[in-house]
Amino acid sequence: MYLRHSTVTKCGKTHTYWRLVRSVRMGRNVRQETVAMLGELDVQGRAEARALTRALNGSAPATPDLFESESPEAPVPVKLSEISLERGRRFGDVWLGWTLWRALKLDEWAGQRMPDGREDVAWPLVSSILVLARLCEPSSELHIAEDWYRRTALEDLLGIPAEKINEQRLYRGLDELLPHKDALTTHLKERVSDLFGARYDLLLYDMTSTYFEGLAKSNRLAKRGHSRDHRPDCKQVCIALVVTQEGFPLGYEVFAGNTADAKTLQRSVRAVEKKHGKLNRIWVMDRGMASEKNVSFLRKGKRQYVVATPKAMLKKLDRELGEKGWTEVQPGVEAKLCPATEDREVFILCRSEARREKERAMHNRFEKRIARGLASLERRLQRARKRVDRAQVDQQVGRLLGRNTRAAGGFDIRIQRASDRPGRLRVIWTRRPEWQRAVRLREGAYVLRSNVAGLTPEQFWKTYVQLTEAENAFRMHKSDLRLRPIWHQKTERVEAHILVCFLAYALYKTLEQWSHRAGLGKSPRTLLEELARIQTADVVLPTADGRELRVRCVVQPERAQAILLQRMGLELPRRMRIPPLG
Numbered sequence: 001m002y003l004r005h006s007t008v009t010k011c012g013k014t015h016t017y018w019r020l021v022r023s024v025r026m027g028r029n030v031r032q033e034t035v036a037m038l039g040e041l042d043v044q045g046r047a048e049a050r051a052l053t054r055a056l057n058g059s060a061p062a063t064p065d066l067f068e069s070e071s072p073e074a075p076v077p078v079k080l081s082e083i084s085l086e087r088g089r090r091f092g093d094v095w096l097g098w099t100l101w102r103a104l105k106l107d108e109w110a111g112q113r114m115p116d117g118r119e120d121v122a123w124p125l126v127s128s129i130l131v132l133a134r135l136c137e138p139s140s141e142l143h144i145a146e147d148w149y150r151r152t153a154l155e156d157l158l159g160i161p162a163e164k165i166n167e168q169r170l171y172r173g174l175d176e177l178l179p180h181k182d183a184l185t186t187h188l189k190e191r192v193s194d195l196f197g198a199r200y201d202l203l204l205y206d207m208t209s210t211y212f213e214g215l216a217k218s219n220r221l222a223k224r225g226h227s228r229d230h231r232p233d234c235k236q237v238c239i240a241l242v243v244t245q246e247g248f249p250l251g252y253e254v255f256a257g258n259t260a261d262a263k264t265l266q267r268s269v270r271a272v273e274k275k276h277g278k279l280n281r282i283w284v285m286d287r288g289m290a291s292e293k294n295v296s297f298l299r300k301g302k303r304q305y306v307v308a309t310p311k312a313m314l315k316k317l318d319r320e321l322g323e324k325g326w327t328e329v330q331p332g333v334e335a336k337l338c339p340a341t342e343d344r345e346v347f348i349l350c351r352s353e354a355r356r357e358k359e360r361a362m363h364n365r366f367e368k369r370i371a372r373g374l375a376s377l378e379r380r381l382q383r384a385r386k387r388v389d390r391a392q393v394d395q396q397v398g399r400l401l402g403r404n405t406r407a408a409g410g411f412d413i414r415i416q417r418a419s420d421r422p423g424r425l426r427v428i429w430t431r432r433p434e435w436q437r438a439v440r441l442r443e444g445a446y447v448l449r450s451n452v453a454g455l456t457p458e459q460f461w462k463t464y465v466q467l468t469e470a471e472n473a474f475r476m477h478k479s480d481l482r483l484r485p486i487w488h489q490k491t492e493r494v495e496a497h498i499l500v501c502f503l504a505y506a507l508y509k510t511l512e513q514w515s516h517r518a519g520l521g522k523s524p525r526t527l528l529e530e531l532a533r534i535q536t537a538d539v540v541l542p543t544a545d546g547r548e549l550r551v552r553c554v555v556q557p558e559r560a561q562a563i564l565l566q567r568m569g570l571e572l573p574r575r576m577r578i579p580p581l582g
Helices: 043-057 092-103 106-113 123-136 141-151 154-158 167-196 265-276 292-300 311-322 353-383 390-403 405-410 433-442 457-465 468-478 491-517 524-531 559-567
Strands: 002-010 013-026 029-039 084-090 202-211 236-244 249-256 282-285 304-308 327-330 333-337 346-352 411-417 425-431 445-450 535-542 548-554
Touching: 084 092, 092 106, 092 123, 092 154, 092 491, 092 524, 106 123, 106 167, 123 141, 123 154, 123 167, 123 491, 141 154, 141 167, 167 249, 167 265, 167 491, 202 265, 202 468, 236 265, 236 468, 236 491, 249 265, 249 491, 265 292, 282 457, 292 304, 304 457, 311 346, 311 433, 311 445, 327 457, 333 457, 346 353, 346 457, 353 390, 353 405, 353 411, 353 425, 390 405, 390 411, 390 425, 405 411, 405 433, 425 433, 445 457, 468 491, 491 524, 524 559
Parallel strands: 202 282, 282 304
Antiparallel strands: 002 013, 013 029, 084 535, 202 236, 236 249, 304 445, 327 333, 333 346, 346 445, 411 425, 535 548
16 A cells, blocks of 8 residues: 545645555456545644544553553563464454444443353453454354454453354353343444534434345244345345434334335334434435325424425426426536425425436336337237237237336327238337326426425435435445344344344444544545454564563554554554463
8 A cells, every 4th residue: 555645726725635545456457446535634623533532542541451561671582593473363453343342332331231140251242242243254153253253353352262252152142232222222322422423303214124044934023025135035124224414323123024114114213202302303214104194193293304205296296397496406406395285394396417317218218118019019910820819919018018117108009900801900009299298307306395494405405315324324234244144043133133233333333433534534444454454463482591482462554554543543552461371
């Protein structure tokens, strides 16, 4: 890796922006990939970054006697030719994950809620292992116990020997953690507010599903339903997630796999309000949750909302679509307000040029498919040597339109007897110009509805598009944190697995905000990957008098890694204490 900079002149002043770059081979080509944007922090920005680092790290070491002191010792003659290096372990990523765990004060919280008992390994530490593994290298409990844990320096950081971490203990850790779900989400909300000043006046609500490997016969929530993973052959569960406008997770609910999106909202809203109060929040959600029943529920509870409407609503606003009064809210995106209704509800028309081009291309493709299919059917009927059953022709036309529903309304199709061939059939079809005009007018457009007063079209649109944060949260859960597929079969184990992923995502978002405020951009996964290359190792030093000294060292970071650590206000320990034998 190496540093690159670019110079930009603004208002007569020159600014130098730095970024950390690494070379990545893609087949035969090598391309440059930005690891982190170092940017140009001003004095205030540096002060804020330092203040955040102090809040995250605290002022006192959280693990006393973990690291070796720097006290001088008497010199000892060493046989240089016999020095060896042993016991290499991954250190940087798990050390950073453990720092995040303590920054959110999850160690203190778990110590109070999950006190020590007769177990050999405290459940708070088992919980931290599950979450850190999910953050650094998502895998099964079996893989954690048999491979991952012994390859990392968590044994030194937590003081738990590798032989005490087994699959059954990790499963028990899931069982012990699950009952504390509600208390955990409340604690995270309070801690994130303290660290980042997160606001909870606007909440984003979305749904996803994740599928099972296996039959999951003993899981009451495992059902077949609409699969967002394109796996209708597998049973699944549905997950409703609530996040803030910055993407911080506030809470989630798990539903049976065949639950419709609209049937999840009321339970999820009540769960959030029970834990965090009503306050004066705005709920933002997509059209899948915005049924009339749900909108009525929000309105009766005096809740504010900004929701998307079904596509059918566009048909009622054709006149407004063709009129003037649009406001450009972003290059290529326009919006306009429609008159408020008796319920003081306002509709916001939005249209996007990029979305229009996409929908137009789709309509054109489906129209061509229908036209080709009808022409082919007509040729087959003309070549037919025997009578063709009209019911069969009707079925063929129905299947053709069913496969291309987006353009099915653009054709008038009639099946009639051929005048020149008694007993034979013909397909007569024409395009409907009025459908073409209406569809062209609606392409790229969508409608929002809200009971929030006083917002401009731009503010309504910006509020709604923040739903991408919820979509990004699901994408991170499924890709980086490996929420899917689910291998657990029991209901409680599945819910505990989802809770561990939720906690790992909270650590991920904390790291994202930390790196962003330190001027490193928003690439926490890259940070973890880079720091994972920092290892610990035992330097074995045979002495001249026949003894053997063993020093557990942390490998010094490369220049690029040192820059990342320095910008985040972190300092690696030089040596770690080796626990006594026995």
